[in-house]
Structures are given as C-alpha cells and as structure tokens.
Amino acid sequence: MVDNLSQLIQKQETIYSFLQGIYEKEVNKQCLAEMPEKMKPLAAVAELLSDKKSKILVEEFIKFCSSIPSQQLDTVETQLAADYARLFLSLNKVPAHPSESTYREGTMMMHHRDEVLEVYWSFGMTAGQEFTEPEDHIATELSFMAFLCKKTNQAFKKGDIKKAKEYAEAQKNFLANHLIKWVPKLVKDVLQYSHTPFYKGIAVLTDEFLKISLSSADDILKGIGG
Numbered sequence: 001m002v003d004n005l006s007q008l009i010q011k012q013e014t015i016y017s018f019l020q021g022i023y024e025k026e027v028n029k030q031c032l033a034e035m036p037e038k039m040k041p042l043a044a045v046a047e048l049l050s051d052k053k054s055k056i057l058v059e060e061f062i063k064f065c066s067s068i069p070s071q072q073l074d075t076v077e078t079q080l081a082a083d084y085a086r087l088f089l090s091l092n093k094v095p096a097h098p099s100e101s102t103y104r105e106g107t108m109m110m111h112h113r114d115e116v117l118e119v120y121w122s123f124g125m126t127a128g129q130e131f132t133e134p135e136d137h138i139a140t141e142l143s144f145m146a147f148l149c150k151k152t153n154q155a156f157k158k159g160d161i162k163k164a165k166e167y168a169e170a171q172k173n174f175l176a177n178h179l180i181k182w183v184p185k186l187v188k189d190v191l192q193y194s195h196t197p198f199y200k201g202i203a204v205l206t207d208e209f210l211k212i213s214l215s216s217a218d219d220i221l222k223g224i225g226g
Contacts, residue, residue, distance in 0.1 A: 005223040006153055008216075013149035014041045015209055016142050022202055023088065023098065024131060024139035026081040029073040035065045045209050054204045057191070061201020083196045087189075095189035100136035103182040109134050116178060120144055123151070123170060138186065141179055145171060145213075156224060164224045172217035179210055 018038060021031070031038070039062070046058045068076060090097045101110035113136040120126065120135065125147050131140065148171045155163035183206065190203035 002156075005220065006156060009149050009153045009156070009220065011041055011044075012213060013146050013153070015045070016146035016149060018042070019202070019206055019209070020139050020142040020146060023137075023142065026084045027077065027198075029077050032068050032073050032076055032080075035068050039065050042205050042209070045205055045212060048212065049204070049208055054208070057197070057200045057204050060197040061205070064197040064201070080196060080198055083194055083199055087194055087199060095186065095193055098138045098186055099134050100138075100141065100178060100182050101134065103185050112136050112178070116141060116144070116174075119170075119174065123148070123167075136178075138183065141174075145174065145179070148174070152220075152224075161225055165221060168217070168221050168224055172214065172221070175210060175214045175217065180214055183207065183210060 018041065027035075046062065049055045049058060086092065087095055088098050096102045097108055099108055100112040100116065102108050104112050113134050115136075117135045123144075125144055131137075133140065148167050152164050152167040152171065155161075155167060187203040187207040191200055194200045194203070
C-alpha cells in the first residue's frame with residue numbers, strides 16, 4: 001500500500017514536470033527525439049478519456065509523437081515552435097497570455113499572481129530566475145505542483161505523516177483554487193487556435209490530468225493517514 005501510494009505520487013510529479021517543460025518553452029530537437037518515451041506516463045491519462053472528440057485528438061497526438069523519430073527533427077521543431085509562439089507568446093493577443101491573472105482578471109500581473117507567489121513562498125519555492133514569465137504562468141504553477149508532489153513523497157517515505165499531509169493538502173487546495181479555475185479556459189483556446197496535433201493533444205491531456213489529480217486528492221490524503 002505504501003509503495004503503491006508513493007508510486008502514484010511519483011507518477012503525478014513526473015507528469016507535472018513533463019507538462020511544465022512543454023508550456024515553459026518551445027520543444028527542442030532533443031526533447032522531440034525523446035518524446036515517444038517521455039509521453040508514456042500520460043498513457044494512463046489518455047485511457048481514461050470518455051469524450052469522443054478528446055479521444056480522437058489524443059489519438060492524433062499519440063500518432064504524431066510516435067512518428068517523430070521517422071521525421072526530420074528540424075522540420076518538426078520549426079513547425080512546433082511556430083505553433084508555440086502562436087499559442088503562448090501572445091503575438092496576436094489571441095489566445096491570451098497563459099497566466100492565471102490574464103484568464104481570471106483580464107490583465108497580467110494582477111491579484112492572482114500575488115496570491116500564488118505568496119503560496120510559493122509559504123512552502124519555500126521560488127521560480128527559477130532563468131524563467132522570466134509572471135509567477136502565475138501555467139508552467140510555474142505546474143512546477144509548483146511537481147514540487148509539492150516531491151515534498152509529499154519525501155515526507156511520506158520518512159514517515160513524517162504530518163508534513164506529508166500538509167503538502168498533499170496544499171496540492172488539493174492549489175488545484176481547486178487556482179489551476180482548475182482557469183486552465184480549462186486556456187485549453188479551449190489552445191484547441192481553437194493550435195495548428196498542430198501536438199499542442200491540441202497536450203491541451204486535452206492537461207485538462208484531464210488536472211481533473212484526475214483533484215478527484216484523487218482525497219484518496220491520497222486518506223492513504224497517507226495520520
């Protein structure tokens with residue numbers, strides 16, 4: 001039971017970290033070459049999809065990723081970089097900048113940015129200096145979730161149940177109060193404006209993974225005990 005719970009939390013951390021990297025910057029050739037292997041943790045998420053349209057989009061995503069090794073990586077890299085710029089760099093102002101303040105308040109660097117920053121500080125996490133986007137950017141919020149998963153697992157393995165529950169509770173609260181409140185809107189925009197099956201599939205899987213994570217939060221807390 002302990003090992004199973006630890007593995008589940010580890011899988012969540014892996015997926016959060018993977019998604020963080022995808023949203024943080026353009027996918028480079030090295031990442032593309034490793035994509036068929038990197039996307040394996042998302043396979044279980046894909047299997048849980050019930051919506052027919054979402055299933056089709058993810059099937060196209062998987063097919064695209066599986067075909068990457070047989071394609072010219074320079075060409076794929078350029079294609080995805082153009083789509084990333086279109087979707088996440090606000091070149092055309094549509095979709096909106098991928099930050100919580102923008103989606104919930106209409107402007108960057110507003111109340112929700114300050115709110116998440118305070119949460120990060122309270123748990124000892126600071127955004128990397130090399131990443132210059134606002135702290136409520138989707139990549140940073142996903143990074144925080146990965147951070148909490150890691151801390152939960154570390155405390156759980158040490159037998160520090162009180163700390164493990166504190167971190168697991170923080171995961172649940174951050175999902176419910178932040179990511180779930182705005183990422184579905186970003187996902188809709190990505191599905192509307194993306195030109196590649198890659199980012200459409202990532203959007204669908206992001207949405208589904210966040211829902212699964214929130215629905216399993218109470219079970220994880222129960223499993224930790226204390």
